Amino acid sequence: MLTRALLVVSVGLSILLSSLAAPAQKRTRRPAKSKVAAVRSPVVTEIKTDALVALLNRQSEKPLLVNFWATWCDPCRDEFPDLVKIDADYRKLGLDFVTVSLDDVPDIKTTVPEFLQKMKATMPAYLLNVPDPDPLIKAVDPTWQGDLPATILYTTNGQVAYKHFGRVNPGELRSAIDKVIGARN
Amino acid sequence: MKKRLALILPAALLLSAFVIAGSGRSIDGDIPAPAAIGSTIEDFTLPDVDGTNRTLASLKGKNGSVILFIAVQCPVSNAYNERMEQLAQDFKAKGINVIGINANATEDAGAVKAHAAQNKLSFVILKDPGNKIADRLGAKVTPEAYFLDANNKLLYHGRIDNSKDPAGVNSSELRDALNLVLSGKPVEKTNATSFGCTIKRG
Numbered sequence: 001m002l003t004r005a006l007l008v009v010s011v012g013l014s015i016l017l018s019s020l021a022a023p024a025q026k027r028t029r030r031p032a033k034s035k036v037a038a039v040r041s042p043v044v045t046e047i048k049t050d051a052l053v054a055l056l057n058r059q060s061e062k063p064l065l066v067n068f069w070a071t072w073c074d075p076c077r078d079e080f081p082d083l084v085k086i087d088a089d090y091r092k093l094g095l096d097f098v099t100v101s102l103d104d105v106p107d108i109k110t111t112v113p114e115f116l117q118k119m120k121a122t123m124p125a126y127l128l129n130v131p132d133p134d135p136l137i138k139a140v141d142p143t144w145q146g147d148l149p150a151t152i153l154y155t156t157n158g159q160v161a162y163k164h165f166g167r168v169n170p171g172e173l174r175s176a177i178d179k180v181i182g183a184r185n
Numbered sequence: 186m187k188k189r190l191a192l193i194l195p196a197a198l199l200l201s202a203f204v205i206a207g208s209g210r211s212i213d214g215d216i217p218a219p220a221a222i223g224s225t226i227e228d229f230t231l232p233d234v235d236g237t238n239r240t241l242a243s244l245k246g247k248n249g250s251v252i253l254f255i256a257v258q259c260p261v262s263n264a265y266n267e268r269m270e271q272l273a274q275d276f277k278a279k280g281i282n283v284i285g286i287n288a289n290a291t292e293d294a295g296a297v298k299a300h301a302a303q304n305k306l307s308f309v310i311l312k313d314p315g316n317k318i319a320d321r322l323g324a325k326v327t328p329e330a331y332f333l334d335a336n337n338k339l340l341y342h343g344r345i346d347n348s349k350d351p352a353g354v355n356s357s358e359l360r361d362a363l364n365l366v367l368s369g370k371p372v373e374k375t376n377a378t379s380f381g382c383t384i385k386r387g
Contacts, residue, residue, distance in 0.1 A: 072259075131355060132348075133378070134344075134347070134377045134378050137380075147381065147382075147383040148383060165383075
C-alpha cells in the first residue's frame with residue numbers, strides 16, 4: 001500500500017516537475033525566440049473585397065489611413081519610408097493605418113513581407129486576394145483607374161477626407177491627417 | 186470701399202473653391218479625366234520607335250483600332266505581352282488594328298524598340314513625348330486599352346482582362362467588346378478596371 005502510495009506520489013511529482021520544467025525550458029528559450037521574432041517577417045493577411053470594403057466604411061473612434069501598393073510599383077516603394085514615418089508619428093495620436101498590397105497571392109510569404117521588413121513597417125498589412133479587382137476599385141472610388149499607389153484617409157465616420165493617386169506628398173498628407181485628428185479631439 | 190469688396194469677395198470665393206477642389210488630389214490633379222465612352226477621338230500624330238511620324242488615321246483598321254498604353258519595365262504590362270500580341274494577330278484579319286503607345290518619360294524609343302523585339306510584339310508602337318495623347322485620352326496606367334470604332338468613337342476603355350496571371354483570366358472585356366462590335370452588337374461592358382503601373386509622365 002505504502003509502495004503504491006509512494007509510486008503515485010513519485011509519478012505525480014515527476015509530472016509536476018516536468019510541467020514546471022517545460023515553461024522553464026520555454027523561458028530559457030524565449031530570449032532566443034524573441035531575437036528571432038525581432039527579425040521575423042511581418043505577417044501579411046489575405047483580404048477579400050467585402051471585408052476590405054467593410055473595413056474602409058467602418059465607424060470607429062479613430063480615423064483610418066489606407067495605402068494601396070505593390071512591390072512591383074516603383075512610386076509605391078519610393079514613398080513607403082515616408083508612410084512608415086507617418087505611421088510612427090500619428091499612430092500614437094490615434095490614427096489607424098493599414099496597407100493593402102496588390103501583389104500576387106504567392107508573394108504574401110515572400111516579396112511582400114520581405115519588403116515590409118526592410119522598411120521596418122509595423123502597420124497591419126493586407127494582400128488583396130480577388131479574382132476580379134474591378135468591384136473593389138469602383139467601390140473605393142469610381143474615378144480610380146487602378147493606378148498605384150493610392151492613399152485614402154477616412155474620417156471616423158468612414159467619409160473620405162483625403163485621397164491621392166500616385167506618389168503622395170508627405171506634407172500634404174500630414175496636414176490632412178492633422179485636420180481629421182483635430183476634428184476628432 | 187464697396188467697390189473694392191465687390192472685387193475681393195468673388196476673388197476670395199474663387200480661391201476657396203480652388204482650395205476645396207484641390208484638397209482631394211493635388212499632384213496628379215492635372216491629369217484629365219478619361220475620354221468619355223461614345224466620344225470621338227480626334228486624329229493624332231505620334232512618332233513610332235524609329236522616329237517616323239504616324240497618324241491614327243493611317244494605322245487604324247477598317248473596323249476600328251485598339252490603343253494599348255504599354256510599358257517596357259512595368260511587370261503588369263509585361264505579363265500581358267503575349268496576350269497583347271495574340272489580340273493583335275487575332276483581330277488584324279478582322280479589320281481592327283492594335284496600336285501600342287508608350288507614354289513613359291522614363292523609357293526612350295530605343296528601349297521600346299528593343300523591348301518589342303525581345304517580346305515579339307509585332308504591332309506598331311508609338312512614343313508619346315510629353316504625354317500629349319495619354320493626357321487627351323486620360324490614360325493613367327499600363328496596360329490600359331481604348332477601343333475605337335472605324336469612326337474613332339470610343340466604345341470601350343479599361344483593362345484587357347481581369348487577371349495579370351493568365352491562369353486566372355475568367356473575363357476578357359476587351360476581346361468581348363471587339364467580338365460584339367464585329368458581330369454588329371453594342372458593347373455590353375464599356376469599362377472595367379484593374380491595377381497597373383502608373384504612367385510615368387514627363
